[in-house]
Amino acid sequence: MRDVIISIALWTGLLGISAPFVGSDAWAANGGSQGRTKSSAVESRPKPASGDSIRGEDLYQASCVVCHGPRASGGIGPRLVGNPVLSNDQAFWKIVYEGRHVMPPLKGAVTEQQMADIRAWLRSLP
Numbered sequence: 001m002r003d004v005i006i007s008i009a010l011w012t013g014l015l016g017i018s019a020p021f022v023g024s025d026a027w028a029a030n031g032g033s034q035g036r037t038k039s040s041a042v043e044s045r046p047k048p049a050s051g052d053s054i055r056g057e058d059l060y061q062a063s064c065v066v067c068h069g070p071r072a073s074g075g076i077g078p079r080l081v082g083n084p085v086l087s088n089d090q091a092f093w094k095i096v097y098e099g100r101h102v103m104p105p106l107k108g109a110v111t112e113q114q115m116a117d118i119r120a121w122l123r124s125l126p
Contacts, residue, residue: 048116056121
């Protein structure tokens with residue numbers, strides 16, 4: 001059941017739909033990503049220091065693979081394996097929160113810990 005909820009949450013993020021049942025932050029109650037300002041306190045607080053790459057792989061396979069391809073090799077979205085953005089905290093979280101090109105903003109659709117887990121898995125790829 002947990003995997004189903006995570007999968008739905010990730011897909012709703014990809015489709016730009018607010019998912020109020022995901023995450024510990026009250027983002028959905030504040031209007032989701034549309035209701036937040038860029039200078040929000042949520043964005044200035046420390047992000048998870050580490051992620052779980054095993055959970056991250058499951059999360060990636062549940063949603064990210066559609067655009068970023070198997071093993072993050074690229075597709076509709078850019079190649080993520082070895083991508084320098086994974087080592088740049090500010091750039092990584094900005095893209096996750098605000099989206100970029102065809103990638104929708106995921107703020108409010110997935111938790112910071114889920115994104116940290118996905119990032120940990122991406123960083124573990126050779």
